[in-house]
Amino acid sequence: MKRFLPTIKLVDICKKSNGAIILKNINMEVPDKSLYVILGPPRSGKSALGRIIAGLDTPDTGRILFDDQDVTNLGPAERNVSMVFQDFALYPHLTAFDNIASPLRKLKLPKEEIRKRVLEVAEYLKISHRLTHYPSELSGGEKQRVAIARALVKGAQIIILDEPFVRLDYKVREDMRAELYRLQKDVGVNVILLSSDPVDAMSFSENIAFMRDGEIVQIGSLTKLYDNPKNIFVARYIGVIEMNFIPAKIIQENNRKVLDTGIGKIALPTIPQLSENEVLIGVRPEHICIEEEGGPPHAGNTFTIEGRVKITEVIGSETIVHLDVGLTEPIRILIPGIYKKNPGEVLKATFNISNIYLFNVNGLFICKGGDILG
């Protein structure tokens, strides 16, 4: 067994199932002692990848290296990997204590040692008082903790969590995210989190790998994915509310390039060379401000849109205003605080051009407005 927490390297992992390609050329490096998030929509291959890293499945081609040691053909126990499953996978016929003790019993440790370790982990996860209960008697959050305890108890170096928060209540989720963070820092294990919830990515923002359709689209920190998304899928996924997209044609006016959106024009000094004359402008809802009557003027390069309110949604302590500006879809605007705008009410909104994202017709990211304006 390794003494240090290993780095994980995936080289050219491919997998097919029933003829369909599940994973395509996955190359990934997970630094040691990190909390790594693999983010992606359902069916993107996250679970398949997680199972391969864990050792539950073998890839068709490619290798998995822990600290440069090839573990591709080793089973999960041999790799010293633990996993927490989406449905917790607790053994229903065993008490919480026996569930947690399960990996230790396999290792044939003495009873006293087992007892000591189980109690230690249970204490850490604050479930000592529920150890004599059966899984059917535990709440969702408690089951989660038992599952994590079971994963921790054998001292695994890598813990994989497959959509761990999906079955929990909203409030419990928040608690568990904080727990997980604390856990990773305290115990120092490598944690790989598979998730389809962008909020998870935003909570653990240092290492994120975005997956779609069996491929890794982009790897980076949250800031990188937020500011420099590789394509519109990444841009839409990362962010509390989905990004708005406005199609535009590039026309030449005077000696400047202008983006003609149909509801207004944006002038830019230059635009990188493109094969087509069309772009997609992305604007995040949080970057749009509603113009109040008599409010302060907006500084810098701004673009104004005007339209009628379609719906307002209140989420938590923020409001989303859906503004119908004459495009196929309304523009979503995120405002802090709770506002009530009546449907049909006419509003003006502005956003700073530095904040726009430019994508080509194939959805690939070109640059941000700010990159051009300087």
Place this chain on the structure above:
Amino acid sequence: MKLSRLLGLIGLAIFGLFIIGPLYITIVTAMKNINEVFTIPPKLIPYTDFEPSSEAFDFIFNTRGKYTFITSLIVASTATAIALIPSLLAAYGFSRYPRAAMNDERSFFTLLTLRMVPPFAVVLPIFLYWNQLGLFDTYPALIWTYTVFSVPLAIWLLKGFVDEVSPSIEDAAKVDGYGFLDRLRRFVIPMLGPALAATVALVWLFLWNEFLFALKLGGSRVVTYTAYLPQLRVGQRVQWNVLGAIGVLGAIPPLIILILFRKYLIRVYLGR
């Protein structure tokens, strides 16, 4: 009460009478003296029409009759026991590896065909087979034949049950380090629990009730209670009361199983 409801209940009562009638008559016959079985007027109420007699049951217990039940018990139980683990392994394969060779739909379909094989079409070759091996009228012959015929039913039932054990439990067990046999022993089988018991019971019942092979493969040494029944009709005097008594005794295990495992009965036919 609405007229339709009244008629409906009357209909149900008539059907109930239809079902219970012959059963009642059998029980009553078992209590009779041979002379009082078929009389006119028919004697159907004990203590009123006739004095209950233990003649039929005495006959069974004083002659080889009682041994026939033991034979049935041995044969059915042994065959079920032998068939169980191989069937569980196969059912596991069908459930967890549906695309692997020998575990796919086509193989499962072949198993289904075995259940639909008419016994009358294969009794002769099987009889000749055991005869040539010198095993006619022996326990191994009947037991092994029963084992072969109980496998399809056992797999049919078990596959449905294994399907219902969540695969992620086994994933967790794999991660904990347990190999296949360990997983089966410590997790799959305990989680199958009552389903396993139901499978054993239902397969056993099928064998307990079997008649054709017991008749042809047994002789004078191996006689199940089902094969014993026709022997009571040899000669002029048919021992009707003994027939009734055997019927009553032979029906006890099926009724117990019906009551205990009623939830699972429908799976014999539907598989789930």
Place this chain on the structure above:
Amino acid sequence: MPKKNFFPIFLQIPITVIIWSLVGFVLAWLIYSFLYSTPPGGQPTFAALNNILTVFSDSRLFNAVLRTIYYAGVGTAIEVILGMLVALALVNFISNSTVRFAVLMIFLTPMALSEAIASHIWLMLLTPQGYLNSILRFLGLPPVGWLSESMALTSLILADVWQWTSLPLLLIYAARVSIPQELYEMASLERLSVFKTFRVVTWPYIRNAVVVAALLRFIFMYITIDKVLLITFGGPGLATETLGYYIWMQSFSYRNLSYAATLSLATLIGAAIIAYIFWRMMKR
């Protein structure tokens, strides 16, 4: 290159060994005996053509098949319809679920019994001096020839109906109780007649159960010869000789091994076809 996992194959080996220990010989013998006939003390001669010709010119076989179709067909029809009526009546007219359950258990009893026991129960009833005639006589009515040439087959059907109506009953009952009550409430709100409600609400849910039950009963009625073997011995004359019983006779009474093998083989092929149909049905 994906690794080939041999483990699942190992799982299937034990039952494959068990099954083939008998099936192999059975198939081999049947095919051999169909192809070659060995008269006692003689040499094997090629008999396949002869066997096939005999099959097509065997009127006794033809009648046996017709009788089987009649027996299985009428029996299945009665069992399914009766079973359906009782299942629906149980649900509609008994609301207390414990009572309903107890009644259902009683109705299921005959199905749990051995065919051998059921056959003898009905022998007691049907035999000329048996209970049915005793009761009739007691009521001043003339006795009926239940096991006479004209009535024997019908009596067998009656015995089978007694024993096996509970199977369609069980399957249809299970399907019926899975129907959400709201649908019936909607139907009564719309003042649908009993027949309309049945057609629109009940039938779509129980249709599968009815079909499966009918298929199962038909198959098992043509497969089982226990009742014929124990109650009527194929008689009187040939009145109750079903296909299965005819093969039994050829096998053990007439000892025409080659011909019996031919017929058995044909029946097995039929069984495979029917199993295939059943399989396709189950997949839906």
